Amino acid sequence: MPNSNPVVGRLAPSPTGAQHLGNARTYLLAWLAARSRGGRVVMRIEDIDSPRVKPWATQQAIDDLRWLGLDWDEGPDIGGRQAPYIQTDRAEMYQDRLRELIDAGRAYPCACSRKDIEAAASAPHHGHEGPIYPGTCAAWQPGDALPPDNTFCWRFRAGDVELEFDDLVLGTQSLNPARQLGDFPLTRKTGEAAYQLAVVLDDGLMGINQVVRGDDLVPSTFRQIELFDAFSFDRPTFAHVPLVCGTDGRRLAKRHGDTRLSMFREQGVRPQQIVGWAAASSGLIDRQEEVWPRVLIDEFSFEKITRQPTIVDEGAFGS
Ligand code: GLU
Numbered sequence: 001m002p003n004s005n006p007v008v009g010r011l012a013p014s015p016t017g018a019q020h021l022g023n024a025r026t027y028l029l030a031w032l033a034a035r036s037r038g039g040r041v042v043m044r045i046e047d048i049d050s051p052r053v054k055p056w057a058t059q060q061a062i063d064d065l066r067w068l069g070l071d072w073d074e075g076p077d078i079g080g081r082q083a084p085y086i087q088t089d090r091a092e093m094y095q096d097r098l099r100e101l102i103d104a105g106r107a108y109p110c111a112c113s114r115k116d117i118e119a120a121a122s123a124p125h126h127g128h129e130g131p132i133y134p135g136t137c138a139a140w141q142p143g144d145a146l147p148p149d150n151t152f153c154w155r156f157r158a159g160d161v162e163l164e165f166d167d168l169v170l171g172t173q174s175l176n177p178a179r180q181l182g183d184f185p186l187t188r189k190t191g192e193a194a195y196q197l198a199v200v201l202d203d204g205l206m207g208i209n210q211v212v213r214g215d216d217l218v219p220s221t222f223r224q225i226e227l228f229d230a231f232s233f234d235r236p237t238f239a240h241v242p243l244v245c246g247t248d249g250r251r252l253a254k255r256h257g258d259t260r261l262s263m264f265r266e267q268g269v270r271p272q273q274i275v276g277w278a279a280a281s282s283g284l285i286d287r288q289e290e291v292w293p294r295v296l297i298d299e300f301s302f303e304k305i306t307r308q309p310t311i312v313d314e315g316a317f318g319s
Contacts, residue, residue, distance in 0.1 A: 007039025014046045015057030018260040022244035022252040025278035030212035036300035043075030044085040049122040064261040069293040082206045094193035108140040110155040120185035120194035132182035154186045168239035168302040204233030215240035281310040
């Protein structure tokens with residue numbers, strides 16, 4: 001069991017925009033889950049979604065997380081054993097390791113012109129896994145001819161097996177990846193690694209053994225478990241925490257108004273207010289009060305975390 005090893009958790013912001021209240025809460029929980037077990041925290045920047053990445057957003061994410069009182073033992077700003085910690089700097093490694101899946105017959109070139117190939121660069125939040133791939137290109141075998149460069153993605157052959165994992169918040173989760181999710185892109189048509197491939201190689205090589213993230217990524221977890229197995233990495237334990245939503249019940253986003261951490265910071269909201277809200281709304285403390293993350297380390301337990309999404313609106317902290 002990975003649990004008998006020291007815990008290694010991670011914070012994995014995507015610099016596709018500003019970090020908001022929902023991100024803050026998930027990072028707080030991921031950080032507490034590691035620190036409460038005396039574990040280490042790795043920070044990495046998931047910036048492979050090139051058209052959507054904002055050049056200012058990487059530094060801002062780092063500043064936001066530090067402002068909240070979170071820290072890490074390895075990361076883009078402090079280095080570490082598995083540097084670099086910025087995904088675009090790891091592109092060559094992704095290509096090298098992809099070869100293993102191709103040679104093992106686990107991946108095939110797919111020339112279909114589906115939108116999900118392009119969408120694959122980012123984590124499929126809000127149920128954006130794409131339709132189940134019908135298998136049009138799946139007959140390819142290693143040694144067969146390849147379509148011309150830049151006209152195909154590499155697609156992973158999902159297993160037609162019942163796959164199960166014990167989520168530390170949600171309990172046992174199971175499904176059949178081939179039948180319920182389908183084969184999925186490992187790269188884009190440009191050849192660049194897609195989200196699922198990059199995340200698993202990073203988590204595997206960085207020794208991450210505890211993944212805490214939003215519960216809209218549960219389907220991705222099944223795909224990632226298949227990749228962990230295919231690369232012979234130990235599977236991490238997973239904890240999927242409820243999302244913070246806007247008043248329409250959808251995952252917090254720009255349309256819900258301004259809940260950017262940088263905005264709160266500029267307005268003079270104290271980080272302890274945000275942390276107190278995040279801890280109370282997720283079930284860690286009974287009463288909302290101002291608190292620093294480190295004060296919550298002893299309070300943390302997965303059992304306390306609510307399974308209900310939290311609704312938040314723009315005026316959450318006044319001004
Ligand atoms: N970088 C992803 C995001 O912010 C997180 C993906 C993950 O935790 O695996 O959406």
